[in-house]
Ligand code: FES
């Protein structure tokens with residue numbers, strides 16, 4: 116490692132100015148991916164720009180409108196909040212699957228997204244709940260849906276002088292809920308073989324009125340699978356609807372074969388994860404409806 | 409180009425010089441001679457380098473020394489008081505929860521942080537909390553029992 120300079124900008128404008136003026140910059144948030152990548156030579160930045168001292172960038176705020184996650188907020192600052200777990204149980208499950216307690220004290224949801232691993236646990240969960248990225252760069256501000264943020268393994272849509280500042284997740288309604296499931300050989304400290312996030316809304320009669328299904332570790336980036344959502348909208352999640360959802364999730368997958376699983380295995384299991392996640396999200400949505408009455 | 413860093417370690421003000429890409433575990437061990445913190449994997453997997461940074465557990469192999477600027481750090485050296493071991497330390501001794509001892513400082517720091525947040529954890533909670541602390545020697549069972557016993561000791565001492 117030979118980093119020649121470490122910057123700790125105190126504002127967004129200062130950070131984007133540094134990124135614009137110099138090439139060879141690497142943004143640092145929790146560092147739990149970056150320092151490993153620097154150690155094994157995958158990344159060799161000349162300059163490090165630590166964004167954690169930018170005011171507000173580690174804040175986590177839940178209002179009636181929704182949840183705002185500062186891009187560098189440590190995972191633990193989300194998972195330790197029972198109010199957030201109650202509103203977004205699937206998203207918090209996904210965040211709580213990252214690494215160890217020590218890793219969760221540092222790593223951020225924003226970093227998990229920017230790192231753009233196809234197997235990142237939070238990304239399908241974020242897509243399922245309709246999270247939107249707030250991006251600021253030298254040329255202004257833009258909003259990017261999470262499903263459009265990553266462009267390939269290790270690659271995202273940020274331009275050189277752009278920063279992810281926060282993520283916004285709208286608050287689910289009374290008949291809505293989310294769930295995230297991943298398949299791993301171990302219960303913790305593991306990386307997804309495949310993962311699936313589902314959020315859905317039920318109408319007062321218990322019919323699915325809206326749904327979002329996302330899959331992870333099954334393609335170069337996490338995917339929003341609209342066909343899988345369409346397979347359950349208008350149904351009460353009867354067996355044929357769940358089977359159609361699973362088939363659509365598998366059809367959307369284009370996984371690689373590696374030590375964690377073959378492409379064929381991943382394609383099969385991602386459908387299983389998606390249908391189970393849909394069932395859990397549905398059970399949760401029903402519970403919320405009952406509690407609201 | 410060396411960078412001057414001002415921080416707090418175990419409630420003492422500390423200053424040091426480091427390069428931009430020095431990890432905190434190297435600064436602690438090689439510059440500050442705080443060798444209680446161990447380095448096993450250097451990639452965040454083993455937990456031997458566990459410290460507390462501004463109230464949260466962290467792997468000091470995944471923190472840069474320069475990131476310590478203005479922060480408050482707690483290491484294993486700050487756990488025992490001059491007169492007595494911490495309950496977790498004593499309990500690990502009593503339960504033979506260590507052999508070579510390389511993992512032990514990280515386990516003590518992590519277990520203490522758990523008991524500060526949760527005075528009465530279940531075995532499952534202890535196992536999940538310590539999932540990032542690997543031990544090649546003990547087989548974990550004695551470590552988990554030691555932490556549960558320390559929790560009980562601390563509850564009895566508080567009541
Ligand atoms: S040395 Fe830091 S986690 Fe292993």
Ligand code: FES
Pocket residue numbers: 505506507508509510511512542543544545546
């Ligand atoms: S006692 Fe040797 S690694 Fe734990």
